[in-house]
Amino acid sequence: MNAIWGQIAKRQRPSLRTIFDTDPGRLAYLTLSQGPLRFDWSKTHLTKEVIADFLALTDEAGFAAARDALFAGDPVNNTEGRAAEHSAERGEGNVESVARARMLHRRMRALIDAIEGEALGPVRHILHIGIGGSALGPKLIIDALSDDGARYEVAVVSNVDGTALEQAIARFDPHATLIAVASKTFTTTETMLNAASAINWMVEAGVEDPYGRVIALTAAPERAMEWGVDETRVLPFGETVGGRYSLWSSIGFPAALALGWDAFESLLEGAAAMDRHFRLARPSENAPLLAAFVDQYYVRAMGAQTRAVFAYDERLKLLPSYLQQLEMESNGKQVKRDGSPVDGPTAPVTWGGVGTDAQHAVFQLLHQGTVLVPVEFIASIEPGNLLDPAHHRALLVNCFAQGAALMRGKDNDVDPARAYPGDRPSTTILLDDVTPEALGALIAFYEHRTFANAVLMGINPFDQFGVELGKDIARSIDAEGTGAFDPSTRALIDLALPGG
Known part of the structure; x- marks a missing residue:
């Protein structure tokens, strides 16, 4: 690590209670x-x-130039x-790219x-087939913003396990189902196998033109047309839109259809407002940058290996899963942009759940365990239901109490098992409400x-070569048989896949 990191690591770390006692004005610069x-x-x-140390590190890392390059449409994904x-899908970026996205x-x-x-x-039914970002984004949006008045019943299928597809189509009428196939390359193995099986389901049900009920969401429209989708039902998006960042493009089609176009536009505008904030706000008042300072402090200076995210709102129950891919696929790297080894830990393991369920499952470790786990609480001021307000009050009270308890702790000299060390960050x-804009x-x-x-770590968050090796080996099992593998893998193949 460089000199600034060394300075950050060597600084004394008073307890959170001491920091509050000695810095009563911290709410002013640490809330936004x-x-x-x-x-x-x-x-x-x-x-x-x-x-101040992190602001100096931000300058040294060339953050402003990197951010400008991102919005200018420069090739910030240097490996590809x-x-x-x-x-640009939200209207903020290179002028030509914004115009193409709007078209x-x-x-x-x-x-x-x-x-x-x-x-x-x-x-009446929408069957959305994708994997990774092609499924996680639409699934999160639809789940969070749908209500009992949703215009279509939607199922998002990503797992190649046939049980997932079977369960989804069991409640659908094939004659009233629209299939959305989401794949950037239109060659993704799991997605295309699920799509072929969905077509077979329609054929077996006597649907006259099953391919006529398919919408292709892809950056490779020619492959979609070769597969059998008419050009009028192909919704392209640009090669420069990565999978885990793609819900704003045509990958968001099932959400726009199920929720209505006005809701989808509000989603885009809410994101665009955050784009403008990130691009224009001073570093000391920039929400994504300040959050990155927190991440970097605990991972690199304090050695935290995980980060926990708890949504105290049932509407956001899929957010932790969405963030797992976004953060770990983006920043789980071992080399910097120039190919040299990273000089410290990169992304922590992102995990989490839903409050208050998680309080009765994993919070024991958070309060009294021996590992450092920075926690993030997400809640909405407005409830997502019409029941007695006591429900939402109890939810928020628990959310706020957990943060206070993690910080405060509690001594117990008589019974150490009932002591809480506290000082846990x-x-x-807080959202005003779980609306499309928010x-x-x-x-x-x-x-x-x-x-x-x-940027602070010097790595490229936009490639994901780590997912390729396992795919290559999976393909070679069918192509090469068992001879090329280690004894353990050969034994597993022989046991579970007779004939190799």
Whole structure:
């Protein structure tokens, strides 16, 4: 690590209670409101001195130039020679890329209008088939923003395990189902196998033109047409939109159809507002950058290997899973942008759950375990239900109490098993409500936080070569048999796959 990291690591670390006692004004510089979101980092060990160190590190890492390059559409994904233009899908970025994204959005809306007019026949069910970012993003959005009045029943299938597809189609009428196949290359093995099986399901049910009920969401429209999808039902997106950053593009089609175009536009605008904040705010008042300071402090200076995210709102129950891919696939790297080894830990393991369920499962470790786990609480001021307000009050009371308890702790000299060490850090993010605008802003915040962490570490967050080796070996099992593998793998293949 360089000199600044050394300085950060050597600074004394008073307890959180001591920091609050000696720095009563910390709420002023460690809380920030941005649109429908409020961030509170005051229960972390960041101090004015530590923030000053990180601001110096930000300058040294060339953060401003890297951020400008991101929004300019420069090839920030240096290993693949590509830009990363998910922000252009929201209207913020290279002028030409923004114009192209708007054109493709208009194409998507026109198809949605046609579907709503029953140009493809009656549609009551949407079967969305994808994997990774092609599934996690739409699934999160639809789950968080749907209500009992949703216009379509949606199932998102990603697992190649046939049970997942079988369970999804069991409740669908094949004659009233629309299939959305989401694959950037339109060659993803799991996705294309699931898509072929879905087509067979329609054929067996006597659907007259099953391919006529398929919408292709892809950056390779020619392959989709070769597979059998008519050009009028292909919704392209750009090569510069990566999978885990793609829900703003045509990958978001099932959400735009199920939730309505107005909701999808509000989602985009909420994200665009966070784009503008990230691009224009001063570093000391920049929400994604400050959050990255917290991440870097605990991982690199304090040795934390995991980060826990708990959504105290049932509508956001899929957020921890979404963040797992976003953060670990982006920043789980071993080399820097120039190919040299990283000089410290990179992304921690992201995990989490839903409050209050998690309190009765994993919070024992958080309060009294021996590992350091920075915690992030996410909650909404407005409830997502019409039941007695006591439900939402109890939810928020528990959320706020957990953060206070992690920090405060409790001594017990008589019975050590009932003692709580405290001094355990947490961040709280409050939404005004789980609306399309707020959710768009929240997801964009996490995207930019991931990018800011990458810049501070000097790595490229936009490639994901780590997922390729296992895929290559899986393909070779069918192509080469068992001879090329270690004895353990050969034995497993022989036992479970007769014939090799």
